Amino acid sequence: MKTTNILKHGALSALVLSVAVGCASTQQEEPAAAPAAKDTTCQAELAAAEAARKKAASIGGEWRDTGKIIKKAKAALKAGDASKCVKLANQARRQAELGYAQALAEQTKSANSYTVQRGDNLWNISGKDSIYGDPYQWPLIYKANRSQINDADLIFPGQDLSIDRAASSADVDAAIRHAKTRGAWAIGVVEESDKAYLAR
Known part of the structure; x- marks a missing residue:
């Protein structure tokens, strides 16, 4: 009986020791740097989209859904979907740039013509x-x-x-x-x- 107890304790000690060694040797995973980089990219694209929207609005060229697209991009960033955020922010920026160009062309035309x-x-x-x-x-x-x-x-x-x-x-x-x-x-x-x- 004594031998059985010794074997049980020995086996139990070996098991605890192997688990402890296994845990100590397992590398702790550090948070990936990619999501933080994507968040930074998204924030930069959002800032560019917002600046383009304000520029278009300053001459009456803001399209009605540009602001909505920017809000969706911000919501995507908040939800952790940085790639969707970047895609929407780029769409809003391009739309604002088009609106600005159209309004500028219309102002130039209206200076020399009237419909x-x-x-x-x-x-x-x-x-x-x-x-x-x-x-x-x-x-x-x-x-x-x-x-x-x-x-x-x-x-x-x-x-x-x-x-x-x-x-x-x-x-x-x-x-x-x-x-x-x-x-x-x-x-x-x-x-x-x-x-x-x-x-x-």
Whole structure:
């Protein structure tokens, strides 16, 4: 019996010793550096997307869902899905850059042209602050667009009118003089005074 107890204790000691040695020799796994690097990449991409969104918004070019995509990217980062975060942040940044480019192109175009809206006429277009700020300068628009405007009293929605930004003071004076002496508006009839103005 004594021998059996000794063997049992010996076996038990050997088992405890082998477990202890096995635990001591098992390397502790350190947290991988990759997720932290991905989080940093995602945060950088989010910052770039947010900066691009603000830039687009500053000139009225922000698309309505860019902010939503950025929120989804932040949620993905919070959930630990850094690759989804990076993908969404890049999508939002590209979208914001496109919005900025489109708004910039539209502003450049609008400086030198105007698209006729329903209810417009040369008088009210010329009076807009973004055009001349003076309705009496409408003959400048008429003259610049004589190839597409037959009757100054009749323009159509959707027409893209050129805006003369380089008119001399003599041209402006002549336009105002014509506007003040032209006579009544009559749709469908080209005024003789309009023909004379265009011939100058």
